[in-house]
Amino acid sequence: MSDRDDGVSVLAKQGGITFVGNLAKSVSGFALVMLMTRFVSPSVYGLFILAVSVVLFLQVFANLGFPLAIDYFVPQFLADDEPGKAKGVIVQVTAAVLVTSSSIALALALGASAVSEFFGEPSLRIALLLLSVSVPMLAIYKVLLTSYYSIKRLQYRVVMRDLVRPIVRFGATLGLLVAGFGLLGLIGGYVVGLLVAITVGAILFTYRAWEIVSADLEFVAPGPIATYAVPLAMTSVVSVLMGRIDYFLLGFYLTSEDVGIYRVGYMLGTALLIIFSSLAPVFKPLIAERKDDTELVQRRFRVAARWIAGLSLPIAITLSLGATAYLSVLYTPQYAEASAVVALLSSAFLFNATFGGPSGKLLQGLGYSRVVFGNTLALLGTNAVVSLALVPFLGIEGAAIGSATALVLVGLLTIAELYYLDGVHTFTRDFAKIILSGVPATIAGVPVVVLLPETAVVVVLPVVVLVVYALSLVVTDAFTDNDVQMLAEFGPGLSRLVNRLPTNLLNR
Numbered sequence: 001m002s003d004r005d006d007g008v009s010v011l012a013k014q015g016g017i018t019f020v021g022n023l024a025k026s027v028s029g030f031a032l033v034m035l036m037t038r039f040v041s042p043s044v045y046g047l048f049i050l051a052v053s054v055v056l057f058l059q060v061f062a063n064l065g066f067p068l069a070i071d072y073f074v075p076q077f078l079a080d081d082e083p084g085k086a087k088g089v090i091v092q093v094t095a096a097v098l099v100t101s102s103s104i105a106l107a108l109a110l111g112a113s114a115v116s117e118f119f120g121e122p123s124l125r126i127a128l129l130l131l132s133v134s135v136p137m138l139a140i141y142k143v144l145l146t147s148y149y150s151i152k153r154l155q156y157r158v159v160m161r162d163l164v165r166p167i168v169r170f171g172a173t174l175g176l177l178v179a180g181f182g183l184l185g186l187i188g189g190y191v192v193g194l195l196v197a198i199t200v201g202a203i204l205f206t207y208r209a210w211e212i213v214s215a216d217l218e219f220v221a222p223g224p225i226a227t228y229a230v231p232l233a234m235t236s237v238v239s240v241l242m243g244r245i246d247y248f249l250l251g252f253y254l255t256s257e258d259v260g261i262y263r264v265g266y267m268l269g270t271a272l273l274i275i276f277s278s279l280a281p282v283f284k285p286l287i288a289e290r291k292d293d294t295e296l297v298q299r300r301f302r303v304a305a306r307w308i309a310g311l312s313l314p315i316a317i318t319l320s321l322g323a324t325a326y327l328s329v330l331y332t333p334q335y336a337e338a339s340a341v342v343a344l345l346s347s348a349f350l351f352n353a354t355f356g357g358p359s360g361k362l363l364q365g366l367g368y369s370r371v372v373f374g375n376t377l378a379l380l381g382t383n384a385v386v387s388l389a390l391v392p393f394l395g396i397e398g399a400a401i402g403s404a405t406a407l408v409l410v411g412l413l414t415i416a417e418l419y420y421l422d423g424v425h426t427f428t429r430d431f432a433k434i435i436l437s438g439v440p441a442t443i444a445g446v447p448v449v450v451l452l453p454e455t456a457v458v459v460v461l462p463v464v465v466l467v468v469y470a471l472s473l474v475v476t477d478a479f480t481d482n483d484v485q486m487l488a489e490f491g492p493g494l495s496r497l498v499n500r501l502p503t504n505l506l507n508r
Contacts, residue, residue: 026274028166030330032173033267036186037260037331039177046260048186050251051127053244054115058108059138060240062101065233066093067139069225070146074212077220078151083211084218091217092225094143101139108132119251123183130187137194144201151209160201169193238373242380246399249391262396264331265338268323269345269400272315273353298424305426306434309354310478313438314469316350318462319343321445325457341400348404352411371417375410382406430478437472444468 036045070093077086108115109132116124148157173189181188206213246266250259319326323342327335383406390398418424445465449457472478 025162025166026271028162028170029267030271032166032170033264034330035170035174035177037264037335040182040186041257042260042334043255043257044183044260045186046251046256046258046263047121047123047127048183048260049263050119050121050247050256050259051124051131051187052190053247054128055108055131055134055138057240057244058104059101059135060233060236062104062135062139063097063142063233063236064100065229065236066096066100066225067142067146067229068233068236069093069229070143072228073220073225074147074151078212082218083215085220087212087215087217088219089225090143090147090212092219092222094140097139097143098136101136105132105135108135121251121256124256127183127187130184131190134191134194137191137198141194141198141201144198144205147205147209148201151212156201156204156208159204160197164200165193165197168196238376238380242376242383245380245384246387246403249387250396250399253391254395258396261335261338262341262399264327264335265323265341265396265400266345266403268319268326268330268338269342270349271319272312272346273349301424302426302428302431305354306431309350309431310434310473312350312353313434314441314462314466316346317438317442317445317469318465319346321442321449321465322457322461325449325454325461328454329458338396340397344397344400344404348407352407354411371421375413375417378413379406379410382409433473433476433478437469437476437478440472441465441469 036048040048070090073089074086077083077089109129112125112128112132115128116122145157145161148160169189169192172192173185176185176188179185246262247259250262320343323339323346324336327338327342383402385402386405387399387402390401392398394401415425442465445461445468448461448464452460
């Protein structure tokens with residue numbers, strides 16, 4: 001193959017590693033929610049989600065963005081052979097977030113009654129009191145994650161975040177729920193999973209970063225750390241609020257039961273993001289390192305967009321068509337009420353991940369950080385305004401429409417910005433083949449949903465959609481040289497599959 005781009009190889013290999021971790025985390029997450037929805041009512045589950053949302057929102061203020069300074073300064077000091085200063089950054093950041101997060105935890109405990117009154121949920125006070133201990137724990141957890149980034153040991157992040165924490169949390173939650181602890185079991189599993197993950201993470205970091213741990217401590221000037229971190233904290237506030245505003249509005253206008261039902265629908269509707277989240281962390285640095293080469297940037301952008309679209313589309317079709325079946329069978333029939341939420345969000349996230357997702361990372365890689373922040377504000381503002389207007393009248397569907405509207409709007413905005421700023425776009429004939437191949441897959445899936453019982457739909461629908469979609473890709477000759485290269489290097493076992501592809505696909 002000609003014009004081989006090493007960046008495509010990096011995107012495939014690193015994306016494959018991240019995909020394994022994301023897949024494990026997603027499977028554990030779905031299993032955990034299935035467990036919860038079978039042992040507690042939607043109102044109890046919704047109460048737990050509302051409490052966790054409050055904690056995660058306050059946790060951003062507890063961090064003040066300081067952990068983000070670790071993977072910025074530590075690599076620089078290590079490159080300059082100054083491990084003592086690298087250790088100093090980690091120690092100073094850890095001390096700072098322990099102080100701020102402990103203060104936030106205390107404030108949350110003291111204000112738990114006021115928050116529960118605001119949402120009209122008296123039981124929320126107990127949940128917030130118990131979960132307040134997780135605020136400093138989450139701060140240390142974030143420090144460990146960014147410390148792994150700084151020493152380029154993402155596999156240990158996968159162990160701590162994607163394996164240890166969800167597995168331990170599932171086991172602890174199962175035991176507590178079987179023992180009849182209800183809401184306390186959900187909270188206990190959350191805290192225990194976090195505590196064990198931190199312990200394992202600290203041990204792994206000590207083992208893999210002994211050069212830093214054993215170095216003589218050298219404190220660094222706190223000014224640059226604060227200058228770098230605090231502005232990023234504002235972006236984090238917006239991002240976290242954006243992901244939780246629906247729960248806050250539903251909790252204020254409706255009930256905790258509505259929060260629980262919407263949460264399950266939201267989680268199922270965003271399942272396709274596993275593809276985007278696997279490639280996105282690698283895509284940004286690949287763009288940043290060659291941002292002045294517009295032709296190469298556009299080529300890499302198109303490869304990433306095609307793969308995100310190609311792998312996400314059959315998932316979105318399956319979820320949109322079979323939402324009622326999946327909600328009823330995987331969870332309980334009570335959650336089938338969220339079927340419209342799943343269809344709306346899966347469609348909107350598909351559009352945003354395919355267009356707005358890689359476009360946003362591309363804007364970051366090209367240095368347009370202010371544009372990205374503006375888009376984030378637009379996303380939050382649109383979601384807040386539309387949801388605020390619709391939730392009182394349409395309930396959980398109103399929240400879904402608000403999120404979907406914001407996602408589509410920002411996706412369109414990033415497309416326009418990229419074309420205006422650098423003339424970069426992804427609209428090619430090869431890209432159109434990917435999208436159009438979803439049409440026959442959708443048509444083939446409709447009879448499955450209409451004619452088969454729900455339990456059969458859960459198994460048969462994804463098979464039919466995937467087979468018809470794959471055949472459509474082959475018939476339209478949708479594979480390019482870069483696709484074959486990505487497929488060969490995404491995982492070792494796939495290289496044998498590539499070698500069996502027809503010659504006309506390998507040598508287009």
